[in-house]
Amino acid sequence: AQSVTQPDIHITVSEGASLELRCNYSYGATPYLFWYVQSPGQGLQLLLKYFSGDTLVQGIKGFEAEFKRSQSSFNLRKPSVHWSDAAEYFCAVGVNYGGSQGNLIFGKGTKLSVKP
Amino acid sequence: GAGVSQSPRYKVAKRGQDVALRCDPISGHVSLFWYQQALGQGPEFLTYFQNEAQLDKSGLPSDRFFAERPEGSVSTLKIQRTQQEDSAVYLCASSPSLTLPGPQHFGDGTRLSIL
Numbered sequence: 001a002q003s004v005t006q007p008d009i010h011i012t013v014s015e016g017a018s019l020e021l022r023c024n025y026s027y028g029a030t031p032y033l034f035w036y037v038q039s040p041g042q043g044l045q046l047l048l049k050y051f052s053g054d055t056l057v058q059g060i061k062g063f064e065a066e067f068k069r070s071q072s073s074f075n076l077r078k079p080s081v082h083w084s085d086a087a088e089y090f091c092a093v094g095v096n097y098g099g100s101q102g103n104l105i106f107g108k109g110t111k112l113s114v115k116p
Numbered sequence: 117g118a119g120v121s122q123s124p125r126y127k128v129a130k131r132g133q134d135v136a137l138r139c140d141p142i143s144g145h146v147s148l149f150w151y152q153q154a155l156g157q158g159p160e161f162l163t164y165f166q167n168e169a170q171l172d173k174s175g176l177p178s179d180r181f182f183a184e185r186p187e188g189s190v191s192t193l194k195i196q197r198t199q200q201e202d203s204a205v206y207l208c209a210s211s212p213s214l215t216l217p218g219p220q221h222f223g224d225g226t227r228l229s230i231l
Contacts, residue, residue, distance in 0.1 A: 004158075034219065036222075041224070042224055043120070043207060043222035043223050043224045043225055044159070044207070044209075044222040045222070046219050046220075046221070049219050090158050090159070092158075094218075102164070102172075103149055103151075103161040103164055103172065103175070104149075104151075104159070104161070104209075104220060105161070106158030106159050106160070107158050108156075108157055108158045109156075109157070109158050
């Protein structure tokens with residue numbers, strides 16, 4: 001069965017420090033991978049996506065993620081965190097029903113706190 | 117350039133009441149999804165529409181949950197005889213994609229509290 005694991009429930013980093021949020025997936029075919037961010041009381045905003053091709057993908061707000069098939073991972077990184085990055089981050093895999101659109105399967109999320 | 121709009125933003129109902137949650141997707145988006153997000157959890161899939169056709173409702177937790185999208189645009193999620201475990205944020209997402217999992221655009225959700 002498809003699944004997404006985010007091992008870290010809560011991470012605290014200092015402003016200006018680098019960030020890496022971990023994501024592991026289980027999916028039988030070529031995965032379509034996403035990172036979303038959710039601020040309190042808000043919906044989810046797409047940070048970046050991986051469909052195919054270059055395994056290092058760039059997103060909005062200075063985020064990037066690297067797809068590693070051998071490790072079934074899609075970790076999110078940012079070289080220098082800003083206080084406004086404090087939010088909850090969700091990794092998701094898109095289900096592909098034989099070429100047709102399918103739903104997203106989300107991890108449980110990682111809450112990021114930023115220390116001044 | 118409006119995004120996905122959901123109403124109401126907050127809904128409080130007594131146990132046993134029926135509720136209806138509305139989703140207005142981005143214009144022209146053919147795919148529409150409903151997700152349920154419990155406190156401290158990631159969103160979980162409920163149901164999927166392609167235009168007016170409900171192609172997948174495998175995530176609906178019980179027959180008390182019903183969704184429709186009669187004209188292929190606005191969608192309504194209805195919960196009958198609500199129970200306390202229905203308390204959650206209900207998120208709607210739309211996507212222009214028909215094939216392959218495309219990026220989904222989310223509304224701000226409806227926070228449902230059942231007393």
